Amino acid sequence: MTRARPAVRAALAVLITVLLASCGSSAPKTSAAKLFQEYTKSTEVKNDKFPSDGGSSADRLSNFAAYYTPEQLQYALLAATACVSDTDADTDADTGSIVDPEADCSPDASVREAARDFAGASGELFQRSVLVKHEDGSLELVTLYVARASDRSTALIDPGGAAYTGGLEDFRRHNDLFSPKDLILTPEGIDSVPGEGKVVAVSGHTPLNWTPWAIGGAAVVVLSAAGFIAARRFAPQRRIRTRSPAQPAIDAPPE
Secondary structure (H helix, E strand, O other), X not given: OXXXXXHHHHHHHHHHHHHHHHOOOXXXXXXXXXXXXXXXXXXXXXXXOOOOOXXXXXXXXXXXXXXXXXXXXXXXXXXXXXXXXXXXXXXXXXXXXXXXOOOOXXXXXXXXXXXXXXXXXXXXXXXXXXXXXXXXXXXXXXXXXXEEOOOOOEEEEOOOOOEEOOHHHHHHHHOOOOOOOOEEEEEEEOOOOOOEEEEEEEEOOOOOOOHHHHHHHHHHHHHHHHHHHHHHHHOOOOOOOOOOOOOOOOOOOOO
């Protein structure tokens, strides 16, 4: 019986390791409720809509409780609001919800160009915040934009002007803003106005899947090694004829 060669054993070990690793996910796991609770307690949220101004966590919680229910605060934090130049409140045609224009809505030229490309000159532009918990544990509110065309179709636009028409999964798969180890809190309908679906906590980017590449590479090694072994095993054996060395001449002893 032919014993497995070291190269084959190593390649098989790689295959087993990759398959075992692919059974789990490196994406962080935190519930939406827990992440939202972290936000309400933190006094160090970057770009916060409700800055604590030096107050304590207890002060922050008291202020929120005085003005908002948890649902109202979540809406104020995550709902899409219209980017318009005037300060009059508007009513969303689909839901009847009040959409308050953001006075500080100032997307750059790349965002406005992407919005025009998708929605045309008559389209509408909204902005929404997503809560991000970065890999290092820090919290930040990041502004994204939603372009809406006259037919009510929407596209999500990031601050760099990249547009995503496939909803949350499209954004997670293709954005350059976040890593798989970042967490974002957002409505499932991240490209909806003012927001649709339940609020979810998901990784900021879909995990990179190296499994097919690793398996393919290991398979190449296995096949190459197996082919080499088979070639050696079944190759015709050449018989080498050897000649015995000539015996040295021995002089007869003198008489």
